[in-house]
Structures are given as C-alpha cells and as structure tokens.
Amino acid sequence: MTRSRYIIRRLIQMIPVVIGITVIIFVMLRAIPGDPADSMLGEKSTNEQRALMRKKLGLDEPIYVQYSYFVRDLFTFDLGDSLKYRQPVNDIIWDRLKVSLTVVGVTAFFLIVITVPLGILAALKKNSIIDNAVRAVLTVTMVMPTFYSGILLIIIFSIKLDLLPVSGYGDSPLDHLKHVILPSLTLALVTAPYLIRILRASILDALNSDYVTTARSKGLEERRVISLHVLRNALIPTVTLFGITIGGLMGGTVITEKVFALPGAGALLIESVQFRDYPTVQAATFIFAIMVITINLIVDIVYSFLDPRVVLS
C-alpha cells in the first residue's frame, strides 16, 4: 500500500467518527428536559423567537430531518446565537480559540524543552541519582491536578518573585506571551512525565538492541551511536505520544484557563455550561472534538513518515 492510499484510508475512517460525534451532541441536547427551542433560546425568549427557532430546528418534522438540519448548521458554521453574549457564537468562539491555541503552542515548546534533555539524561544515567531524582519529581508533578500546580506556580512566580502576571491575557502580543507562560508551564508539568517515561524507556530499549551492539562493535564513537542510532529510533514512540498529548491538551486547557482567568475557548465552555448557553456549549464541544481528531490524523500521517512499516501493514 502506498502512503497516499494509507492517508486516504485514514481520511475515510474519519467519516463515521465525525458522524458519531454529531449524533452524540444531537442526542444529548435533545435529552435536555423540555423543548429544544426553549433550551436553545433560554428563558428570556419571546414567543415569535421560539416559533422561528422551532421552524429552524424543524421540530415538527421527523427526527432524522431535524438531525440533517443540525448537521447542515454545524458544517456551514451557522452555530446560532449565544444566549449569554447575545451575539452569534461564530463571533465569539474564534478569538477564544486563538487564546487556547497560543497556550497549547507554548506548552508544546515547554514540553520539548523539558522532555528531550531529561529523558536522555535519565536513560543514559540509568539508576543514578539524576535518574531517580527525575523520576521522583515526575511522580509528583504527574499526579498534581493542574488547578493545584497552577496556583502553586502563581504563588511562586507571580506573588513571591513578582516575575509574571497573576492572571488574564494582557493587551499586546508580547503581553499575551507573558500571560500564557505560567498556564503553559502548568500544562507541561502534568504531561511531561508521560513523555519522559516513554522516551527513557525507548532509549533503554534501543541501547539493548542488536543494531546498537553492531554499531558499537564496528568501532563507532559512543556519541555517534547515541545520536545516529539510539535517538533516531527512540524518538518515534515519543513523537507519537507527543502528538496525542497535544490533542489531549485541547481539553486540558479548560481547567488551566479557569485558574489563570484566561479568556480561552475552554473558559468559554465553562461559562456557557454555567449559563446553560446551549448553542455555545454545542459549538465549543463540536470544535474541540474536530480539532482532536484532526490532530490525531496529523499524528498518524507524520508517524507513517517516521515509521514506514505502518503503511505496509
């Protein structure tokens, strides 16, 4: 099988998943007690608005027709009006997404900076003080809820050391960057342990493999053995997990945004849930899900380049 055929097959596999996502959101929103038009418009709506919404949702039509309207609206990004902000969801959500994506991007940067050196160090100095110290610290940061490590970081870096802002998002691009450092660090601390673990384990695996023994026995310098043979192979599983982690971060930002009062998409989701702003809840959930499956798709495609065997199987 060629790579393009693999990618096409992967794309086709996405179709039932996307359909499933829309079905879940549709069914769950219909499961809310009361008339969906009421829940979509909130309590303050007028009778005319409700009649209009009933027509738009097709509430007098069979359920599959209602579903088709729902899907049409989602994919034409006709996401309705937010009940809380009294303006189209479309106008609100994209700015919020930019904030979340900035956080995710900076987190990815921190993850690489933390994971690669620590993973290599822990593996090459296996069972040394460094290795044990890294693993002990990781066990703690791994189980720390983000809302807790976030607060601790605020106390240390913002209040005691006065280096970074406590919360909010600032006004200028540079200001934005300053405001997302601590949230991103918070997310990196909780996710890095998994990456370091897998990098350490795969380096150790590679060190014990036949090709490394061969490389050594033909007299290759140890530095070159590590960089040419060990790291190249050991990075493959780490890159995969890295991609999956980034996908998971899309949801992980929800709590962190709340801790740091960042106006991101996750915070929007929480506000909308508390306000019972169903059009926004539905839109945010859908966009989060689409982003996750897109990232997973990219991961799989990148993986097919790193490890051509998956294309063959």
Place this chain on the structure above:
Amino acid sequence: MAADVADAGALASTAVVRTRRNQLLKQLANKNLIIGGTILLILILIALLAPWLTPYDPLEVDPQSALQSPGLDHPFGTDNFGRDVLTRVIHGARIDLRAGLIAVISPFIIGVLIGTIAGFYGGWADTIAMRAVDIVQAFPGLVLLIFLVSVLGPGLNNMYIAVAMFAWIVYARLIRSTIFVEKNKEYVTAAKSIGGSDWRIIGKHVFPNAVIPCLVFAATDVALYIGLLAGLSYLGLGERPPAPEWGAMVAAGQPFMVTAWWISALPGAAIVVTGIALSLIGDGLGDVLRMDDR
C-alpha cells in the same frame, strides 16, 4: 514403584505450589506496592474514622476564628468561614476516595462487557464496538465530561453517569486485545473441541485470564477519577460548597492565596498524596504482573 512415582509427583507438586507462593510473596513485597499500599490504607482509615479524629465540625461556621494561620489549635489553619481546614481535609477523604471508587465501577463493567464480546466474537460485533471507541475517543475527556454534566446537570451522581459514558473505552480496548491473544491459545481450542459452549469458554477460561490487567488498570484509574471529580468541583460543576470536597476547597481558597495560602494548598496536597499512593500501587502491580508473565 507406582507409589514412588506418585510420591515424587506429589512432592514435585507441593514444591511447585510452595515456590509459587514464595514467588507471589516476593512479588507483593515490591517496594512501590508497599509504600503506596501503606499510604492508601492510612487514607482509608482516616476517611473511615473522620468524625472521631478531630474535635471540629467540617461545616460549622465560626466567624471569630476566621483565617487563622496554622498553629496548635488548628494545625492546617482555618478558612474564611472559620472552619478548621484539617477537619475539612479529613472529611474530604470520605467524599473523594468514595467518589473515585464508585466512579470506576460502571465504566469497568460496561467496558469489560463490550470488550469481551468484541474480542471473543470479532467480526461485526468488533467493528461496531471499535467504531464506538473511536467516536468517544475523539472528544477530549474533560470536554465530553463537561458537556455531559451540562446536559445532565451538576452533581456527583451525574458525574458518575458522565464518566461511565466515556471511560469504558479504556477497559473495552484492553480486554479486547488480551482476549484476542487468549482465545487463540491451545486451552481454548481444547475447550472448544470437547464441545464447550461460547459462554462457558469465556466465563471459565478466557475471561479470568483477561480481566486481571483491567483490574490493575482500574486501581490506577481511581486516581484519575478523583482528579476529575476534584477538577469538576473546582470548576463548580461537581460537588458544591460547603461540602468539604478537596477540589472545591482549592477553588474556594484561591482568592485568599496571597494572605491565607493554607486554605487552598493543604486540600490540594491531599489530592497529590492520594494520587502518589495510587500511582505507586499501579506501578507495583504492573511490576508484579510482568514478573508473572515470565
């Protein structure tokens, strides 16, 4: 002669039993398992004995002793309502540990059931089950959880339902893949060839072997669910104040983090300690099982 052989056989089998038992003991003496188990045992005792461990009430408001820093009367200080923080952390163990345990039950049962059917029968059953897994997996866990809680309404019971709706996929995938391996082993072919029914083969032969990794996973998942519950409560979607839930306490203390750090920091530390204990147990059980395979 025949008696000798029988004796030798009996001797050999008792020897096998003895070494196996010794091995098991040695494996259970795993360092991670002991440390994690001890911490968890202490936490469970604290949860059970909560009302007798402290003289204070976790809910009673006492404005006169508000915001006291940690001292002799109040080792963990008091919060803005004058409630003893240590008392609330201790009573929180009841809510959080219990919720973590309850939350794991239904996803475990649903996942194991679906995964067993998918793994044993393969074909259509497997395709449908795995597509369902793909769909659920497309949602970031917390986003799906928040979405479901928003529809069902906040609160612990709805959180259990919401967790069950997405967490089953982990168990389904795990048991499916082990059953794939198990069902092609010789003992299953043997059972089939003597005419064992499907359910008999699953129940008596395949399932007991395949379910063990799932049980280990469930043990570590309890930590995840405690974290999720605490996270939801932190967001105001789980257990509501004034209930002494650890995540809700961290949220309630956050406005005071400059002047009274202990209100947030100590309940948060309780979550971390619980998490460490459970992850040590998970690591330890993992080690033991891998040894068993050899």
